[in-house]
Amino acid sequence: xxxxxLFFILAAFTIIGLYIIRFVSITDQNKSxxxxxxxxxxxxxxxxxxxxxxxVFEKDIWNFLRVGWNHDRKLQTIFNxxxxxxxxxxxxxxxxxxxxxxxxxxxxxIAAAKKANNQALVNLAIxxxxxxxxxxxxxxxxxxxxxxxxxxxxxxxxxxTVYEAFKQLYPAIFSLFNAEHIVxxxxxxxxxxxxxxxxxxxxxxxxxxxxxxxxFIDDKYANIKAARSLGITAIHFKNPRQLxxxxxxxxxxxAEQKNIATETP
Numbered sequence: 001x002x003x004x005x006l007f008f009i010l011a012a013f014t015i016i017g018l019y020i021i022r023f024v025s026i027t028d029q030n031k032s033x034x035x036x037x038x039x040x041x042x043x044x045x046x047x048x049x050x051x052x053x054x055x056v057f058e059k060d061i062w063n064f065l066r067v068g069w070n071h072d073r074k075l076q077t078i079f080n081x082x083x084x085x086x087x088x089x090x091x092x093x094x095x096x097x098x099x100x101x102x103x104x105x106x107x108x109x110i111a112a113a114k115k116a117n118n119q120a121l122v123n124l125a126i127x128x129x130x131x132x133x134x135x136x137x138x139x140x141x142x143x144x145x146x147x148x149x150x151x152x153x154x155x156x157x158x159x160x161t162v163y164e165a166f167k168q169l170y171p172a173i174f175s176l177f178n179a180e181h182i183v184x185x186x187x188x189x190x191x192x193x194x195x196x197x198x199x200x201x202x203x204x205x206x207x208x209x210x211x212x213x214x215x216f217i218d219d220k221y222a223n224i225k226a227a228r229s230l231g232i233t234a235i236h237f238k239n240p241r242q243l244x245x246x247x248x249x250x251x252x253x254x255a256e257q258k259n260i261a262t263e264t265p
Contacts, residue, residue: 043149047209048142049181051194051218052156055237056139056173057132105193107159107185122161129162134173137240141247142176144254154180155203155216157193179207194218195226204230215250217243 050056106129113121142152154177158166163182167174181203183193192198204211211231218224219237227234235246241257248254 043151045213046150047207047214048145048150048152049155049203049214049216049232050142050152050177051216051220051223051237052154052158053132054219055217056135056142057170058135060131060133105157105159105183105185105191106162107183108191110159110161111185111187126162126165129158130166130169132166134170135240138243139173139176141240141244141254145247145252146176148253152177153203153207154182155194155199155218156180156182159183159185181206195220195222197226197230200227200230200232 053059106125109125110122113119113125146152156163160182163180181199183191185191192202194200200216203209204214212233214227214232216224216227216232216234217237218227218234221236224234224236233250235243237243244254244257248256
């Protein structure tokens with residue numbers, strides 16, 4: 001290889017390197033500006049949109065199994081299963097046990113059970129849908145953000161029927177939320193649910209919000225990806241400690257983990 005060729009190769013790599021550095025710098029600056037804009041906005045204009053399952057509440061697996069075992073109308077439930085309702089039921093319970101990535105809502109199962117006149121399955125679906133317990137460290141973060149002036153909405157695939165029963169079990173927690181965007185089933189119409197982009201656009205339109213006003217928190221990456229595609233700030237929830245750290249990095253003035261008083265177990 002001649003010196004001239006070597007010179008052109010080195011020059012090309014240098015130019016490419018400068019472009020990469022410039023691109024990363026612009027990207028980081030845009031992220032920083034977005035974060036500063038979010039936290040500099042008045043708290044009354046920033047809405048936290050919370051998924052419920054595995055973010056605010058976690059599955060109580062023993063209660064989940066106990067509900068099925070103690071269901072006093074098991075035979076009636078089983079004998080009234082037709083092929084369609086069996087398919088929906090199977091998909092629903094796989095999703096509840098985290099064995100399927102498909103989003104199957106309780107409202108779809110309940111609608112299928114009602115259509116088959118299987119009230120025993122309706123009752124079981126409601127009990128299973130309520131077999132969750134609070135994640136108290138997440139609730140503590142919600143309370144802390146509330147004290148800072150922020151508003152909270154529910155953004156969940158929970159069905160309206162289960163939602164009404166579930167909030168009766170934890171009225172203090174549900175009182176922290178000012179609105180809910182959940183799943184409603186209307187026969188003959190498509191079910192709007194996460195991760196469909198329509199789920200988020202209908203939410204924004206309903207509450208007259210811009211995407212940059214919303215912080216969405218969910219444990220499923222498909223939902224996070226859908227929200228981000230619309231310009232919504234979205235946090236992929238893994239645990240309360242990670243959530244607290246992420247919110248602090250975004251500029252929200254939450255207390256350090258070590259400074260927090262002992263929380264309810």
